[in-house]
Amino acid sequence: MENKTEKAVFVGIIKDGDDEKKVIEYLDELEFLAETAGVSKDKRFVQRLDKPENSTYIRSGKLKEIAEYCENNGISYVIFDDELSGIQQRNIEKVIKCSSVIDRTSLILEIFAQRAKTAYAKMQVELARYNYMLPRLAGMWTHLERQRGGVGTRGGMGETQIEIDRRIVKEKISKLKEQLKKVDKQMATQRSNRGQLVRLSLVGYTNVGKSTMMNLLAKSDVFAENKLFATLDTTVRKVVIENVPFLLSDTVGFIRKLPTQLIEAFKSTLDEVREADILIHIVDISHPGFEEQMEVVEQTLRDIKADNKPVYVVFNKIDAYEYEEYDEFSLEPKSKENRSLEELKNSWIAQEKTPCIFISAKEKIGIEKLRNDIYKMVAEIHAGRYPFNNFLW
16 A cells, blocks of 8 residues: 555445444544555445345445446545455455455554564564465465465475465464564563563553653653554653652554454553553543543453553543534533533543543643652552652652
């Protein structure tokens, strides 16, 4: 990808019981993913269905409409918002012959491949891509034997191309897992060598401002930009607030429908999250679906067995928060779109289960209180860990 002259169309379905506004929001996110990968958005196609078609995801009439549009408008990619089965993808490609057909998972994997900088991150992404590819090999003219380079095995006379390809992919997966195991051991040793310093980990949906927060608190220069998955490699910095030292880590952002292959491949990277004493959950409060994004993060934390940690929620980007003025004469009940920032603050602060703060990292609003709150949390853990270090008090 990474060619702005290439155009993509996007395909989604609205099933019975689906919230139409959410489906549109998901397609907005899919377009943002494509832009992050370097492809221009062109048009979206949405169809109402009871459920996805088993063979082609959407109905044949809509499929032909998309195929004609792609042929007439020079479209390079047709991107589906849900993961396609191998059968669905092959059947769709028989109709849409002029464009590359990919799904949301494949697009995210492409972005991860572009963003991976270190050898470790590249291996993790490669492993995820091969795991995604394995069940979809039938009908793919991959000719992976050209990439074998030193594997040292040959297919028998009776072996089909698909059997050869499947065996080569399995060999690559096995080799990558062995390489990653070695690096994982080294990383585990590095973590154990950090001693008993209190550890905080920044977590959150992608593009909520985690790297900006890292730069703000650690006075570091972690790469940050307004794109999804700007950061893949885990960054750990030692931070001192007043006289209390602690370690702060920033790792990959989460996203709706984060491919299971990536969660599996990045498990070791996410050890920083699992081993943290406190999780700082960064939320983009200016996003209309921020509450669902919070749920995605919470579910991912459950998936990686890190949901038993104390959590401090940081509602970021209050400078960009917008809401619709509520008409007091309206007969409609007040919706979440009509809540002012003050009402939103009061509703969350009133919930005693999770401490939170409202800030703007960009405009430096609320940062002093944030630092003070973090100081108190870390100092309390530090005092319990080192009860005779009176200098903390």
